[in-house]
Structure formats: C-alpha cells, structure tokens
Amino acid sequence: MSDIIQLLPDHVANQIAAGEVVQRPASVVKELLENAIDAGATSITLLLKDAGKTLVQVIDNGKGMSTTDARLCFERHATSKIKNAEDLFNLNTKGFRGEALASIAAIAHVELKTKQENEELGTCIKIEGSNVVSQDVTSTPKGTSLAVKNLFYNIPARRNFLKSDTVETRHIIDEFQRVALAHPNIAFVLHHNNNEVYNLKSSNLKKRIVSIFGNKTNEKLVPVDEHTDIISIKGFVAKPEFAKKKRGEQFFFVNDRFIKSSYLNHAVNSAFEGLLEQGSHPTYFIYFEVPPNTIDINIHPTKTEVKFDNEKALYAIIRATVKHSLGQYNVAPVLDFNRDATLDTPYDFKNKPSVSTPKIIVDPTFNPFKNETLDKNPVQTEKPRTSSTKTYQSNFKKDTGSWESLYANLKTESFSSTNTQEELFESEKETETGKTFQVQKKYILSTIKSGVVLIHQTLAHQRVLYEEYLEHITVKEANSQQLLFPINISFSTTDIEMITGMKADLESAGFVFNEITRDTVVIGGIPTSISESQITLILEQLLDDIKLEVPDASFSHFDVMAKSFAKSLAIKTGTVLSGKEQETLVNNLFSCKEPSVSPLGKPTFKTLTLQEIDTIFSK
Known part of the structure; x- marks a missing residue:
C-alpha cells in the first residue's frame, strides 16, 4: 500500500x-x-x-x-x-x-x-x-x-x-x-x-483616554494607583453614576498589552458592589505591570487571553485597590476617622442631669360629642376642664353598650373569612377591564375561546413598534417634524464615524442632520413617532446594537434601526396600562405579521388551553 x-x-x-x-x-x-x-x-x-x-x-x-x-x-x-x-x-x-x-x-x-x-x-x-x-x-x-x-x-x-x-x-x-x-x-x-x-498626539494616559472617548469622559474618571511586590496598578475607573448597561469601555492592560479576563473583571465588579444598579457595568481603564516570567501570553493565537501565576493574589489586590480609590475620592462611603470635634457634645453638658420625658395621660373613655345636646349655648362650653371631663366620662360609661350592640350578632367565622379575602386581593390587585387583566404591571391576561393567553407587554409592544417602524422606513415615506431649537448631542469620535456611515439611512427614517462635527451631532428634525427627549436614548441604543453586531443577519441598517427604535420606545415593565391601552396593545399584536416573537426572537405570549388548566388542578 x-x-x-x-x-x-x-x-x-x-x-x-x-x-x-x-x-x-x-x-x-x-x-x-x-x-x-x-x-x-x-x-x-x-x-x-x-x-x-x-x-x-x-x-x-x-x-x-x-x-x-x-x-x-x-x-x-x-x-x-x-x-x-x-x-x-x-x-x-x-x-x-x-x-x-x-x-x-x-x-x-x-x-x-x-x-x-x-x-x-x-x-x-x-x-x-x-x-x-x-x-x-x-x-x-x-x-x-x-x-x-x-x-x-x-x-x-x-x-x-x-x-x-x-x-x-x-x-x-x-x-x-x-x-x-x-x-x-x-x-x-x-x-x-x-x-x-x-x-x-503623544500625551499622558488621561489625555489619551479623553481624546479617544470624548471630553465628557474627563469628569467621569477616578484615578487608581497601587504598587506591591508582585504587581503595580495604575489607571482610572469611572464613577458609579456613569455605569453603562452594556459591557463597552472595559480595558485591562498587562505590560502594555490588552487582555481579556473574566476573573479580573469580577474583581472590579465586586469593588463596585452596592454602588451600581442591577444590570449595570462599570467603565475602567486599568494597567498592570507584572514580572514577565509570572505571565504566559502564548495560550491563544490573538494573545488576548493570558495566564497568571498568582491569580488569587491579583484578584484581592485589584479589588482592594479599586475599592480604596472609590472611597478616597468620596465616590463610596467610608469610615471617617477624622472626627469633627465641633459636632461633639460640649464638656459642660456631659454631667448635666438628664431631662425627664413629659408624661401624656390619655383618657380612653373621653367622648367629645356626648354632651352636645346638653350644651345648647356655645358660651356655656367654657367650663372648668375638670367638671366637663367628669361629665363626659360618666355619660360615656353609661352608654358603652349602645355602640357595642351593633357588633353583637356578627359571627367570628364571617369576619375572619372576609378579612382573609381582603388580604388576598389587596396584596395582588389586578387591573380588570372586560376581557383583559394586567398582572404585576408586566403581563396582560386575556381570555380566548379555548382558554387564556398571557402576553408580555414589553415584548409585545416591541413587536408592534418594530413592524410599524420597518414599514415607515422601507415602504412609506418617513415624516419628519422640525425642531424649533436644534439639539446638540456629544459623541465619541468612534460613534461620530458610525453615525456618519448611517447618515443616509437615518435620514430615510426621518432624522434631519444640520451638522456633524468631530464630536457633536446637530439634529434639526426627528421622526414624528418619537419625542425630543428620546433622541439621545434612541441613538445610543442604535450605536450599542451595531457595536454588538446585531445587524449581522439583517439585510440593511433599516432592520437594526427598527429593532433599536422598538427596544428603546416600548413600554417597560412596571407601567400601568388602562383598560383601553391593554385592549389596543392586544389587538395590535395579533394584527402583526409575526405576533408570536419579539424583534429579537423572544416569545411574546403563551396560550393556556382549558385542558392544560384542568390538568394543573387535577393533579
């Protein structure tokens, strides 16, 4: 062979x-x-x-x-x-x-x-x-x-x-x-x-960060600096209020080489514990210097994944360093050992006898309305308090049984049952409107012939808006509303480049750009379907979606624009909908071409048939 x-x-x-x-x-x-x-x-x-x-x-x-x-x-x-x-x-x-x-x-x-x-x-x-x-x-x-x-x-x-x-x-x-x-x-x-x-230009680290990500970055940064025997750390982290929903501006550099490390990223996140909203991610630019013989950078073709000899020690040092910087620059609360003496109790008052607490005596049998019929003359009400109090007390005690008799025939079982029902429905109040109910300000429950359908209000609204925007952008001529005062929005150079590349598509959607500079966009008109306050949110969401490669499977920017607009403008969880709004959303959803999934492929509703419901209670 x-x-x-x-x-x-x-x-x-x-x-x-x-x-x-x-x-x-x-x-x-x-x-x-x-x-x-x-x-x-x-x-x-x-x-x-x-x-x-x-x-x-x-x-x-x-x-x-x-x-x-x-x-x-x-x-x-x-x-x-x-x-x-x-x-x-x-x-x-x-x-x-x-x-x-x-x-x-x-x-x-x-x-x-x-x-x-x-x-x-x-x-x-x-x-x-x-x-x-x-x-x-x-x-x-x-x-x-x-x-x-x-x-x-x-x-x-x-x-x-x-x-x-x-x-x-x-x-x-x-x-x-x-x-x-x-x-x-x-x-x-x-x-x-x-x-x-x-x-x-050649500059220092902070100026380089600002020159890349825009002048607004300067006010966000908190310096980080620490030197130990095994590692030297320098760089910047952003203040918690500038955290983002996307993992964007997060940079680790080891010996001037960019790396990715989920382990070290967890160390930074743990330093921000309690300072960030749920789902937010901190921005950081952190530079490490370690001995070359303590790191292996040859474990991945792109050399962005590395292996440290002492990862656990680095984790602890990074977490402590970032936490210290946040406290040092008054970003996070810390123990203040520099006590302000002017706020202490004066020495002369330390040995003073304590002030006695005044005692308040309340008469539980006092009835201010009992003697109304007796005091026909208003002037006669100005009587010594002691005598009137005695009169009220004696009269109130005599007729105590009259009001108690109102509850004499009330059964204990009836009261406890009613009370239990009230507690049940007070804790879970649903908005009932004909055939629809809003559940937990998140879902809409609607009855159908075969059973019930549970609709996710946010995902359903995304589907409705997505198809509307896509039709307006691609089929119908988009209408623009001119702004009385043009809006200036600052972006990084990278975002400006992306907006410039999408300018024609955005104009087809109804945006009007008066001017685009190196770090600013001047908008003179917007689509009629959005409000002036939503412009920045929509553009930032659109840029984030493109950075995350949402349009990979799309035929053009129009699709990702429609998805971003729908995601930005859809009603959110926690929004209370009136009966008319619920019915309109349900009707609009089932008028869509693809009502069963959101623009990003998530299910918009779940149907429960009567047989499925019967099965639940027959077990």
Whole structure:
C-alpha cells in the first residue's frame, strides 16, 4: 500500500495559518500596529479603504529593516523577538511567533517599503499570495510602510463571510483604540476613506483616554494607583453614576498589552458592589505591570487571553485597590476617622442631669360629642376642664353598650373569612377591564375561546413598534417634524464615524442632520413617532446594537434601526396600562405579521388551553 501522508506546500500551510491569525481586516491592523511599536516608532499612521477590505496600510518612523530582513520577514516562523524557548517566558515585545506577515502575504497583495536610518536607499518588495512579484531599491523615508490590499482575494468564500463595512470598521477601531490606549506616548493617526477619524498626539494616559472617548469622559474618571511586590496598578475607573448597561469601555492592560479576563473583571465588579444598579457595568481603564516570567501570553493565537501565576493574589489586590480609590475620592462611603470635634457634645453638658420625658395621660373613655345636646349655648362650653371631663366620662360609661350592640350578632367565622379575602386581593390587585387583566404591571391576561393567553407587554409592544417602524422606513415615506431649537448631542469620535456611515439611512427614517462635527451631532428634525427627549436614548441604543453586531443577519441598517427604535420606545415593565391601552396593545399584536416573537426572537405570549388548566388542578 502506498504512502498517503505528505508535507503541505508552504503557500497552503500559510493559508491555513492565516485562518487562525487573520480572521478579518481588524486582525491585520492589530498585527501591523504591534510590529510598528516593536520597531520603536514614535509616530504611526493607519490608512483604511472600505473597512480594510481594499486597503490596510501602516506607516511608521521606526528603525526599519535591512534588505535581507525585509525579504526574510515574510517567511514562516521568522522573528527577531526570540532566540530560544526560554525567551517565551521573558517577553517584552508584542509579537514573537513570526506567523503574522507570512499569513497576511498568503491571502492578500502586500507592498513593503522600508529603510534604516543610516542607509541612503530603502527596499520595496511586492508579494501576491506568498509569491514574491518584485524586489527593488527605492527612495523612502526612514521606517516602514506596509500596505495590505485586496484581503482574501484568493479565498472568496472567506471574503464573503466578512460583515458589513460598518461592523468591520467597528472591529478595526476597537483594535486601534486598544493599541493607542496601551501606548499614550506614541502619536497615532487614523484615516478611513480619506477622512481623518483620529489624530492622537503623544500625551499622558488621561489625555489619551479623553481624546479617544470624548471630553465628557474627563469628569467621569477616578484615578487608581497601587504598587506591591508582585504587581503595580495604575489607571482610572469611572464613577458609579456613569455605569453603562452594556459591557463597552472595559480595558485591562498587562505590560502594555490588552487582555481579556473574566476573573479580573469580577474583581472590579465586586469593588463596585452596592454602588451600581442591577444590570449595570462599570467603565475602567486599568494597567498592570507584572514580572514577565509570572505571565504566559502564548495560550491563544490573538494573545488576548493570558495566564497568571498568582491569580488569587491579583484578584484581592485589584479589588482592594479599586475599592480604596472609590472611597478616597468620596465616590463610596467610608469610615471617617477624622472626627469633627465641633459636632461633639460640649464638656459642660456631659454631667448635666438628664431631662425627664413629659408624661401624656390619655383618657380612653373621653367622648367629645356626648354632651352636645346638653350644651345648647356655645358660651356655656367654657367650663372648668375638670367638671366637663367628669361629665363626659360618666355619660360615656353609661352608654358603652349602645355602640357595642351593633357588633353583637356578627359571627367570628364571617369576619375572619372576609378579612382573609381582603388580604388576598389587596396584596395582588389586578387591573380588570372586560376581557383583559394586567398582572404585576408586566403581563396582560386575556381570555380566548379555548382558554387564556398571557402576553408580555414589553415584548409585545416591541413587536408592534418594530413592524410599524420597518414599514415607515422601507415602504412609506418617513415624516419628519422640525425642531424649533436644534439639539446638540456629544459623541465619541468612534460613534461620530458610525453615525456618519448611517447618515443616509437615518435620514430615510426621518432624522434631519444640520451638522456633524468631530464630536457633536446637530439634529434639526426627528421622526414624528418619537419625542425630543428620546433622541439621545434612541441613538445610543442604535450605536450599542451595531457595536454588538446585531445587524449581522439583517439585510440593511433599516432592520437594526427598527429593532433599536422598538427596544428603546416600548413600554417597560412596571407601567400601568388602562383598560383601553391593554385592549389596543392586544389587538395590535395579533394584527402583526409575526405576533408570536419579539424583534429579537423572544416569545411574546403563551396560550393556556382549558385542558392544560384542568390538568394543573387535577393533579
């Protein structure tokens, strides 16, 4: 029998490796930015076209490469970062495996220009699908320029799996932000389709955070700083009142490398215990410095998941550090050992006899109305209190039986039964309106021929609004109402970029934009179906949904817009509905094309037949 195992050709092996290293354009951005940082660059420019699908180019002023290094860097496992296996446990660089450039060159058109400082001319290499097309001498500035064009051109199936430009741009910006936050001392510039998105100057950490997430971030931040033998912690956490419903702005950096750690995230959340509303998540930018030999960063291809030697100790230190910062800056209540002496009891009063509490004597038999018939003359009511009190007492005692006789024939069993019923229905008052009942301000119970139907009022209203908005946006012409005074809303640079990309779709929905600047949106008109106070909520919800890739399975932004509008404007749990409102909601729900599920796929109602109800009580 012949041999069947054979070695794969290099270009095939590189394409397979690219499946792990290069998942989308953002993966290319991450690798190229980290290479520029490892090269000692102080200024890095990132150029994008079509969300990186057409072009990803990184230009840096680092030390550059020689002609031999420029050719060798595209070979598999070629690296200048490590020499032997022991170096893996003492890493001070971003990359080290030597797979990135080889993988990228296998699935794209790559053009490299590089020059070292002491050289007069540099090197230009062009590669297409692992094949070197040309290698020439060129005139280029000091540093390296690497352009990756037509990503996945030779793997069309992989290219088809890429998301919309908006989603892919969001991933690229996420990677850009992580690298820029880790290195505030390096200047970064980002251009997308010839539009400048970021221009970050070299600065300190706080200024870098503010320049990325907007000027409003400055007032939210509380500094964190702690140094121990096993870890040094610095950074910022946001005040509890600025917590968000989504896990968005949460950043951990270890030795200037962005990481994800649910374990350490739990430590931060526990420090905020008692300060956040249910379902809210804190914002934080926390930087760790640990000895390189106490961390393993080679357990995941993207190097975002790491393993610490002493995780339990780090957990305790992080939790205590964040809790201390919140207390130190009067964000959380703490024990105040600096007692204000002016609030103490004066010394002269400490030995004074205690003041006696006045005694109040109440006469339980006093009846102020008993003597009304006797005192026909109002002037005669001004009698000495002692005599009138005696009169009232004697008269009240004589007729005590008259009012007690009213309850003489009342049976004990009847009273206790009535009382029990009152307690039952007082504690669970349902809103009864014909055929509908509102239960716990959350559900609507309606009777049908075969039994009853229990409707979730929020999810049902979401379905009704979703179909209405989708019809108005896609079929009917959306109507706008002009605002008397245009509204200015501040957003981060990232959000502005997303709003700019969706501007045409938002205008189709009824929004009117007077102006869009680098950090502000001026709105002059809104859809007639929403109110002025809801604009910010709706836009923030829409941006969050796009960041979480809600539109992946949608045919356009219109669908995710309709979902976001419905989710933002639907009635919430706890809202009391009148009888007419309940009936209208039920009728509108069952007039929908898909009444059984909400826009996000959750069931809107549950039907209980008479047989099912009988089964419950027959057990």
